[in-house]
Amino acid sequence: MADFSWDVRSPLDRALVAGPYGAQGEAGVTLTEIRNFDLVQVMARRGKAGEMAKAAKTRFGVAAPDKPEAVGAADATLIWSGPDQFLVLSKGGKHTIEALGPIFAGSASLSDQSHARALISVSGEKARAMLAKLSSIDLHPDVFGVGAAAATSMDHTSVTLWRGADRGGQAAFNLLVFATFAESLWHTILDSAAEYGVTIGHSEEF
Amino acid sequence: MRITCPFCGERELGEFTYLGDAKPQRPVADAGEEAVYDYVYLRDNVAGVMSEHWYHSGGCRAWLKVTRNTLTHEISAVEPAAGAGAAKVGA
Ligand SMILES: [Zn+2]
Numbered sequence: 614m615a616d617f618s619w620d621v622r623s624p625l626d627r628a629l630v631a632g633p634y635g636a637q638g639e640a641g642v643t644l645t646e647i648r649n650f651d652l653v654q655v656m657a658r659r660g661k662a663g664e665m666a667k668a669a670k671t672r673f674g675v676a677a678p679d680k681p682e683a684v685g686a687a688d689a690t691l692i693w694s695g696p697d698q699f700l701v702l703s704k705g706g707k708h709t710i711e712a713l714g715p716i717f718a719g720s721a722s723l724s725d726q727s728h729a730r731a732l733i734s735v736s737g738e739k740a741r742a743m744l745a746k747l748s749s750i751d752l753h754p755d756v757f758g759v760g761a762a763a764a765t766s767m768d769h770t771s772v773t774l775w776r777g778a779d780r781g782g783q784a785a786f787n788l789l790v791f792a793t794f795a796e797s798l799w800h801t802i803l804d805s806a807a808e809y810g811v812t813i814g815h816s817e818e819f
Numbered sequence: 820m821r822i823t824c825p826f827c828g829e830r831e832l833g834e835f836t837y838l839g840d841a842k843p844q845r846p847v848a849d850a851g852e853e854a855v856y857d858y859v860y861l862r863d864n865v866a867g868v869m870s871e872h873w874y875h876s877g878g879c880r881a882w883l884k885v886t887r888n889t890l891t892h893e894i895s896a897v898e899p900a901a902g903a904g905a906a907k908v909g910a
Contacts, residue, residue: 681827695879696826696899749831764827766834766877 623648623815624731624792628799634811641739641809643780644802647732649817650704652789653713654724657697664720665697672716673701683762683775683787690819692775692789693762700726700773700789704819731795733802734777734819736785739809744786746805750774754784768801770794777819820892825899826879834877841870841884841900865889872900 623629625646633640655677657665669677673686678693689703701708710725717723735744741752747767751757762775773789790798803811820832840862846854866889873883882900887893 696881749833764879765830769833769877771877 621728624795625733625799625815628796629813629815631814632812634803634813635807636810638810640812641737642735642743642806643737643740643812644806644814645734645736646815647734647787647817647819648815650702650727650732650819651706651709652726652730652732653701653708653710654694654726655699655701655713655717655721656724657721658719661720662697665717668717668720669699672713678762681762681764682760683777684760685778690777692773694764694773702732702789702819704817729792730789731792731799733788733790733795733799734780734785735788735802736780736783737809737812738783739806740784740786743802743806743809747801748774752776752784752786759784768798770798772798820894822873822875822883822885822894823897824875824878824881824883825897826881827875830875830878834875835883836874836876838872838874838882840865841872868895 623646629646655665655669666677666679669691673689673691675684675686675691677691677699678684681693683690683692688705689701689708692700692702694700701713706712709727710723713723744752748765750763750765757776759776759778762773764771764773766772767774767788770790775787777785777787779785821829822832822835823829842863843858846858868886868888871885871887873885875881875883884898884900885894886896888895
């Protein structure tokens with residue numbers, strides 16, 4: 614048997630070049646890839662949505678989202694991903710699939726998505742203008758406030774989009790995208806953001 | 820054309836995939852060849868109000884039953900198809 618040395622790398626490892634990009638001057642868009650997170654998909658079994666919700670409340674201290682929104686718990690974010698299902702985003706190994714398995718035993722099916730998605734945070738003065746080129750979702754603050762979420766598509770790619778806490782007084786949007794589509798969407802985002810000037814980086818902090 | 824998904828809200832057509840007529844019901848096991856042939860192959864070519872299945876493929880991935888006028892594209896009702904979102908359908 615051959616020995617394999619698995620090297621965990623971000624799906625954007627090759628595409629992401631930290632630093633300035635596009636128009637010079639003060640950057641209008643900040644792109645930050647968030648790395649090294651735990652992500653678990655929780656889907657209610659048939660007729661067990663109520664039980665799943667109860668288990669989530671006990672575990673996280675907040676009600677799991679039952680409509681498109683992202684709910685902040687003490688050490689996790691619960692993001693709506695479809696009817697009777699949500700994603701648990703956390704870090705530090707507190708809410709891994711192994712930890713959540715017994716919590717949702719009998720009420721929901723779990724699936725580990727930690728290495729299956731890339732997480733991109735988009736902020737800056739021109740974040741909304743840039744996203745408007747890619748998304749048909751109305752992101753105006755009156756409609757899409759902090760905590761609003763959407764299961765939608767950008768550039769024909771399925772994404773989970775939600776508005777997180779503001780960064781530096783500006784709205785911040787989070788994007789979860791399938792790992793194998795991340796590089797493609799990343800390039801589309803860069804093309805869309807170039808005219809505003811971009812600051813690119815990565816972080817392990819949400 | 821836009822479809823108001825009962826789970827996601829109003830979305831553009833590009834997020835949806837069309838399946839077709841929502842009327843045909845699977846015949847019982849002993850219904851005979853005619854009934855199965857009809858169910859699998861024969862479709863009405865409706866000019867007017869029609870019940871259709873649509874899939875929110877680029878969104879929440881729920882199957883929807885949409886009542887649409889094929890002449891005007893006017894949509895008069897959208898509801899979750901059986902099995903989509905156990906809580907809403909009542910499973
Ligand atoms: Zn939907």
